[in-house]
Amino acid sequence: MTVTQPSPSSTRPRLSALRDRVFKLAELATTPLLPSDYLDLVDPLRSGAALRGRIEAVEHETRDAATIVIRPGRDWQPHVPGQYVRIGIDVDGVRQWRAYSITSVLGRADGCFTITVKAIPDGKVSNHLVHRTEPGTIVQLDQATGEFVLPQQTPDKALFVTAGSGITPVMGILRNLADDDLTDVVLIHSAPTADDVIFGAELRELAAAGRIRLVEQHTDTDGMLDAASIAALVPDLAERSTWACGPLPMLEALEQYWDDAGVADRLYTERFRPAIVAGDGEGGTVTFTANGTTLEADGSTPILDAAEDAGVLMPSGCRMGICFGCVLPLREGAVRDLRTGEVTTAAPGDGVLVQTCVSAAAGACAIDH
Structure with a gap:
């Protein structure tokens, strides 16, 4: 008598079907939770789970x-x-x-x-x-993202201008520089005092080792550092690629100075908050149609912030108008883009998508959420 063994390929569908059946039974037994919920408790960092x-x-x-x-x-x-x-x-x-x-x-x-x-x-x-x-x-x-990075072909000369927590992305760059990546690096950093300089000891060690030229501006005693002062400190500024990160007024002043000098294409900036444009938005009543919450918001506060302050759980992301993680449908009324001043309106029943992190009420409005 000849006994034929099933081939490995023929057993795979059976094993897959059996596994599916086991998981379905497990789902019934653990409802309202799923087996994956229990796996998350045991190994929340496992492959295939939400990151x-x-x-x-x-x-x-x-x-x-x-x-x-x-x-x-x-x-x-x-x-x-x-x-x-x-x-x-x-x-x-x-x-x-x-x-x-x-x-x-x-x-x-x-x-x-x-x-x-x-x-x-x-x-x-x-x-x-x-x-x-x-x-x-x-x-x-989420996975890492962002364009505030060095190009593949690194420049011969680089200038970094930072203030406060603006040093953080630059520190991420400096820590990953090989000895021969950049040989001429100037870092100008502003903080209230020497003790307030984030990574102060490490930055000073880099400077002592000749890896960077470090200029610290302690604003409590030295005042604010402006674009003209930076140009005086770095006479060859026009020859350098510049990365800047810090408060919005500083970035806007640098952008204007670099533009006036005709080297705007050599300046790269990173904002932690959107640039807000002053406007005539008067604010108004914001209604969230799904959960029934109604609140009063002024014309300068993002709808996202106003909603969270009122206890509404909102989708959000970068909070700068970049990632679109906060987008919701505007069903009726008007909102104003805090970056441009542009007003977006919706007739009753419309579903115009708006970014709640950079939009403020421009009168009564209804958001589908």
Whole structure:
């Protein structure tokens, strides 16, 4: 008698069907939770799960800034130095998303990456991360993104102009520079005092080693640094590619100066907040049609911020008008784009998509959410 063994290829469909049946039975047994929910509890960083990270350490840099060490899930992809990552973290029971620059070297031996956060006044997430977050906290992640990076062909001369937490993406770049990548680097950094300089000791070591020329501007004693002063400090400014990150007024002043000098194409800027255009938006009543919440918002506050202050759970992302993670349909009324002053209107029943992080009420409006 001849016994024929089933081929491995013929058993695969049976095993797949059996596995599917087991998972269906498991879903019935664990409803309303799914088996994947239990797997997430056991291994939240597993491959194939929603991308998450686990905070391994909180390392304080200054009185109001800390480096957060994050172990990412297995589907994390390497970043390009200078890029940022969106972090989702629960604060007082509400999921909040913010974007932070990655400050670590590529290929850390421990498999982690770092963000460095400066707590800002009334900053819900930044204060939570700097002052209250504990190791072991699970956060949601997006893949790294952003264009504030060096080109593949690095320039012969580079200038970095930063203030406050604007040093963070630049630190991510400097830490990943090989000795021969850039041989002529000038960094001008502004902070209230020497103790407030994030990464101060490391930057001074780089300068002592001849890796960079460092100019510190301590505004409490030296005043604010303007574009003309920067040009005086760096006489060959027009020959340098310049990367700048910091407060909006500083960036706007630099952009104007570089434009007037005819070298605007050599300046690259990174904004942590959108540039707001003053306008005549008077604000108004904002109604969220799905959950029935109604609130009063002024003409200068983003609808996203006004809604969160009223306890409405909102989709969000970069909060700068870049990632489109906050887009919702405007069903009726008018909103004003805080960056351009442009007013968008919708007739009753329309579904015009608007970015709630950079849009303010321009009269009564209804948002589908």
